[in-house]
Amino acid sequence: MAKAGSWPECGVIAAEGxxxxxxxxxxxxxxxxxxxxxxxxxxxxxxAYKCSCPSRKIPCKHVLALLALWSQGTVADREDRPExxxxxxxxxxxxxxxxxxxxxxxxxxxxxxAATLRARERSVTAxxxxxxxxxxxxxxxxxxxxxxxxxxxxxRMAKRLVDAKAGGAASLxxxxxxxxGRGGGENGDRWPDRLLERLGMLxxxxxxxxxxxxxxxxxxxxxxxxxxxxxxxxxARTRLRSRAVLRARVGISTRTEEVLAEGERVRDTxxxxxxxxxxxxxxxxxxxxxxxxxxxxxxxLSLTFARPTQTPDSPFRTGTEADGELAFHPDGRRAVRxxxxxxxxAPPPPGxxxxxxxxxxxxxxxxxxxxxxxxxxxxxxxxxxxxxxxxADPTGASLPMDxxxxxxxxxxxxxxxATVAAEWSPAxxxxxxxxxxxxxxxxxx
Numbered sequence: 269m270a271k272a273g274s275w276p277e278c279g280v281i282a283a284e285g286x287x288x289x290x291x292x293x294x295x296x297x298x299x300x301x302x303x304x305x306x307x308x309x310x311x312x313x314x315x316a317y318k319c320s321c322p323s324r325k326i327p328c329k330h331v332l333a334l335l336a337l338w339s340q341g342t343v344a345d346r347e348d349r350p351e352x353x354x355x356x357x358x359x360x361x362x363x364x365x366x367x368x369x370x371x372x373x374x375x376x377x378x379x380x381x382a383a384t385l386r387a388r389e390r391s392v393t394a395x396x397x398x399x400x401x402x403x404x405x406x407x408x409x410x411x412x413x414x415x416x417x418x419x420x421x422x423x424r425m426a427k428r429l430v431d432a433k434a435g436g437a438a439s440l441x442x443x444x445x446x447x448x449g450r451g452g453g454e455n456g457d458r459w460p461d462r463l464l465e466r467l468g469m470l471x472x473x474x475x476x477x478x479x480x481x482x483x484x485x486x487x488x489x490x491x492x493x494x495x496x497x498x499x500x501x502x503x504a505r506t507r508l509r510s511r512a513v514l515r516a517r518v519g520i521s522t523r524t525e526e527v528l529a530e531g532e533r534v535r536d537t538x539x540x541x542x543x544x545x546x547x548x549x550x551x552x553x554x555x556x557x558x559x560x561x562x563x564x565x566x567x568x569l570s571l572t573f574a575r576p577t578q579t580p581d582s583p584f585r586t587g588t589e590a591d592g593e594l595a596f597h598p599d600g601r602r603a604v605r606x607x608x609x610x611x612x613x614a615p616p617p618p619g620x621x622x623x624x625x626x627x628x629x630x631x632x633x634x635x636x637x638x639x640x641x642x643x644x645x646x647x648x649x650x651x652x653x654x655x656x657x658x659x660a661d662p663t664g665a666s667l668p669m670d671x672x673x674x675x676x677x678x679x680x681x682x683x684x685x686a687t688v689a690a691e692w693s694p695a696x697x698x699x700x701x702x703x704x705x706x707x708x709x710x711x712x713x
Contacts, residue, residue, distance in 0.1 A: 269295065270333040272342050276302075279346030280338065281353075283310055291343060292353045293334045297321070304352055305330040308360055314575070318356055322427040325551060326575075388433050392518055393481055395432025399425065399441075400474045403467055411460050429519075436519030440470055440638075442549045469638060477514045506635075512598030513636045522597050524604055531595035533606060536561035538568065538594065539617045540584040541643055541689040542701025542712065548573070555580035558643040558689070558701070559594075559603075560617065567632075567643060568594050568603040586702050587710025589614035599636070616687040616704035619647025622665035629692055641691040641699070648685035651678060659688060659698050668697040673713045677703055680711050 278293030292306040305319040307327065317327035327335075337343050402425050422444060429438035444466050445459045516522075522531075538559040545555050557570040572580040583605060584590060592609030596602070625644035632642050652658045657674055658666035662685070677688070680703050690700040700713045 269329060270336040272337065275334065275337065275343075277350070278334065278337070278343050279349065280343050281349060281357075282345050288338070290353070290357060291334055291338045292349065293330075293337075293343070294350075295330050295333070303330045304350075305334050306353055306356060307331055307335055308357060311360060311364070314578075316360060322430045388520065389481065391432050392434045392520060393478065395429050395434040396437065396474045396477055396518065398432070399429060399434075399437060399470070400478070403471050403474065406467060411463060414459075414463065434519045436517050437470070437473065438519070439549045440466070440473070440517075444470075472637060473514065473517055476510075477518050480511050480514055508598065509600045509635055512600070513638075516597070516599050517636075517638050527595050527597050527604055528606060531597060531604075532600070533593050533595050534561065534564060534566060534568075534603075535593045536563050536566070538562075538584070538590045538592070538609075539614055540586050540588050540590070541617060541645060542586050543582065544641070544691055544699065544701055545580065547576075551576050553578065553580055555582065556641075556691075557582060557584055557586075558691075559584060559590075560643070560645075562589070567601065568596070569601050570604070571602055585611065586712050587614060587704075588612060601632075601636070615708050616710075617645050617689065619645040619649075619687045621661045621663055622646065622667055623663075625667070625692060641693040641696075643689060643701075644692045644698070645687065645689045647687050649688045650681075650683060650685050659690070659700070667692065670697045670699040673700045676711075676713050680705050680713075 274296050275293045276296065278291070280288050281290040281292070283289035287310070289310050290306060290308045292304075294302040294304055297303050301320075303319060303321045305321075305328070306317070308316040308318075317331045319328045319330045321328055321330055323329065334343070422441060426438040426441040429435070429441060445462045512522075538561055541558045541560055543555055543557040545553060548554055553574045553576060555572045555574075557572075559568040559570065560566070561568070570583050572583070574580040588611050590605075590609040590611045593606045594603040595606050625646060628644065629642045633639055646659060646661055648662050649659045651669065651674060652660040652666055654666075657669045657671045659669045660666035677700055680686070684706070686706075687704045688700050689702040690698045692698050702710050702712055704710055
């Protein structure tokens with residue numbers, strides 16, 4: 269691929285000082301259309317990459333091959349550039365200007381935006397119908413052959429979902445236990461259970477999304493009656509939130525601009541409980557920051573992303589509280605700040621027992637069955653050892669704990685009771701995020 273013959277069209281866009289501003293190329297692939305690859309080298313926040321291939325790696329192999337050719341001096345400067353390159357670079361410049369406040373966002377054409385959304389929904393629906401057939405094939409064929417299947421067996425389906433713009437569903441496919449017991453860990457002896465469970469959750473997602481899509485395209489008498497009846501705001505809100513969860517899980521995201529313009533706004537004093545970092549399936553770094561409203565008791569998730577070599581932004585500082593307004597995404601959980609907020613140090617947040625934490629998790633799970641983790645705050649919690657490490661409350665109830673943070677927790681508390689904010693997941697256990705020491709100071713774990 270890193271051969272000049274594979275790139276019938278390529279060029280370097282020079283900056284004003286003579287250095288390279290961008291490199292672009294069109295690579296011959298197995299299909300009729302070439303892969304369109306480009307690298308923006310002097311962007312405001314470092315290099316950026318683009319490619320039309322279905323790979324989720326950034327940069328992909330096509331961009332790397334193009335950069336290899338450029339470093340060898342085999343890509344020449346060109347004055348002309350294809351329209352797709354000009355559009356991409358212009359979009360990046362516009363976004364940088366908006367981020368710096370130098371330019372107002374371009375007005376959105378409502379009709380064009382609606383048409384784009386409808387086209388994407390049709391594409392996602394087609395992709396999920398194919399996924400449903402694929403899921404049936406996996407179960408009909410049994411799991412005995414799974415250990416013999418290679419990575420390509422799963423990756424092909426994930427790539428087709430990416431092509432269908434259902435990136436969320438593609439991500440769930442890549443998280444299936446694929447090696448059939450090889451590699452230990454989640455893929456150990458219980459891999460058939462885990463695989464069947466995740467196949468089932470994928471099937472639930474597919475059926476749920478397609479059922480909602482069908483109901484919206486052809487509302488029946490019952491739906492119409494419910495829509496015009498007086499069954500209550502709660503039922504309507506629950507339906508809207510469930511619909512939003514389904515769309516978000518399959519990969520139809522909501523832009524921050526839309527959330528700020530139309531999202532539910534909640535004013536409160538928001539306690540910052542802590543954060544956890546993780547990697548997305550495509551290698552990006554993500555940061556989940558959890559907040560809880562002092563008056564409403566409502567949880568809010570601030571989600572930020574960064575390139576693999578960068579640290580995601582933290583809009584809030586752990587151990588503080590912020591007075592102000594948050595705008596919530598349609599799923600009712602993810603939120604963004606709407607403006608400046610007054611921040612100050614805060615005492616430990618009110619906590620609860622293990623039973624109360626599990627009740628909160630159950631309520632959240634009812635709205636989003638694909639929930640990966642949920643924040644809990646345990647009061648007077650102590651580490652305890654019984655068939656592995658647990659975090660126990662004063663009633664004696666406990667939850668299994670991810671021991672990776674155990675020693676830092678013990679170093680801060682000395683084993684004494686403390687308030688601990690953590691993420692709970694039945695799959696991985698309790699992962700502490702923050703502990704408040706004897707002086708009430710928050711310590712990030």
